[in-house]
Amino acid sequence: MARNKSLPKKLRLGKAKKISGNVPTWVVQKTKGKVRWTPHSRRHWRSQRIKS
Known part of the structure; x- marks a missing residue:
């Protein structure tokens, strides 16, 4: 990727x-451990790209 990035990027x-980022601790406690992450946080930097 270019070192100089455009503002929208x-x-x-x-x-x-x-x-x-991680889900807050109070959310994990309130849901009794059923919610530990968001679907967005499962994105890996190498396998899934952000639209440019």
Whole structure:
């Protein structure tokens, strides 16, 4: 990927990074461990690309 990125690409990458974080601990406790991750956090950087 280019070192110099366009603003829309940067915004998409930033959003993907925020989404891919862990679920808060209180959510895991409230759902009794049934919810441990979001579908977004299952994305792998090498196998799934973000639209450019």
